[in-house]
Amino acid sequence: MKKYLLMTAILVNAAIFAQSGAKIEFKDKDNTIDYGTVNKEDDSGLRTFVFTNTGDAPLIITNVQSTCGCTVPSKPTEPILPGKTGKIDVKYNMHTGPIRKTITVESNAVNVDEGRVALKIKGEVVEKPVVNLLEKKKTSPMQN
Template sequence: MKRTLFSALLAAGLLTMGACNQQKTEVGEAGMNQAATQAADAANPTVDNPNVAAETAAPNPDAPVLTFAESEFDFGSIQQGEVVKHTFEFTNTGKTPLLIDNAQASCGCTVPQWPKEPVAPGAKGKIDVQFDSHGKAGVQNKTVTVTANTQPSTTVVTIKGTVLDGAAGPVRQ
């Protein structure tokens, strides 16, 4: 008895689902999607932000441009435990003030410091990067991702070199 009742309910459910799918096709998927899109657009209006990437949006010709004098620094070979410091100099070659939001290193051993105030068009700035080789050995390649109000919004600079293991030379891993 239970098995028959279960089978009947299952068959009714499948018929109902089939009817829903059939009804959707008859109404037309384009009409339903268009109505949903219009409702979503009305509920979430687009904010005009020239620094947000969109497929159809043209780049902002007035956006700041972060131009580094060099995007990579090779510190060569150092002894384990040494601290290397390097300054990456840049220029805002755009038409509006450059605002650096963040500079994130790829490792805790690398610490960047960047200007917190706006950099005017044509003005220069610098990002100081410090690499601590304590506990490091062999070839090192660390990046700093700079996030700013530029297009694209991120720019990467690299600091690299080799950390030697005392008098024995590079550590083999």
């Protein structure tokens, strides 16, 4: 019986200590920002992922990288204290077409596998339609 109680106490302590440390929680559902359909000329391509350190130790973002050069992320330079929020800015270069990119965040967070979190951006970039003011409007016979 004493052996059973000792093992239970060890397991409970291990579970408690395993949960201490920095923890990262992102605001966006599924860690995804949807640009929607945006005009190339009207949008800078800049979006921000907001996160909170829900742990009990400072959160350190060690690296943030994108799957391609068309998406440039920036990371916080200072540790994020427990209970505080931070942000990761992502700048997409607004090439016309669909957006499907992944940004990998590496940190000391204990609540994610190996401290890594995948962030995603999605959407579609279109060119603004050109309006020719000199072109005569076409009318259908039904409008007369």
